[in-house]
Amino acid sequence: GENVEQHPSTLSVQEGDSAVIKCTYSDSASNYFPWYKQELGKGPQLIIDIRSNVGEKKDQRIAVTLNKTAKHFSLHITETQPEDSAVYFCAASITNDYKLSFGAGTTVTVRA
């Protein structure tokens, strides 16, 4: 099955700096890559996703890049703010497949 590895496990950044989280996947058939944000005491919430026919996608301060050849994708958060502090999960799946495989998560702390 699909194996998703996520790094780093923890990330501390100064407010205003950028944060980058990287994930690799094993199944070359995977073609859908969402990112979820989990705030304390809540369930994960989708923040951005990318499909394999696209190399990059942006939504305000967050962006995701995908390298299909290398089988890795990354989340970029620019101009970090205290409300960006959370646990972030990457995931991978195949379209029309119910199995979404998650990475182990990255705890991001934004220092004021």
Added chain:
Amino acid sequence: EAQVTQNPRYLITVTGKKLTVTCSQNMNHEYMSWYRQDPGLGLRQIYYSMNVEVTDKGDVPEGYKVSRKEKRNFPLILESPSPNQTSLYFCASSSDRDNSPLHFGNGTRLTVT
């Protein structure tokens, strides 16, 4: 408000005492799923359901049961809980299979002593 509701939020029980964690969604979603979250392991899928009376195993189904008798409800049943099932559990739903966003509940923290 569109939401996935899990109950209870916290549960402490003893080994072997059957328990049920309820999950209900009000979005008329076909797909529902259960995950467990453990430190360093991320979210692992336990069971999922594509529609009423249709369920299938995820990656870690051992020791769990589910049922989908109604579209809105998807309870998770632990017939004989063990300490290794101590975890944070999440129910999720989505509208269809084509990678629609998962909507998660706020989690159930289970401790089995």
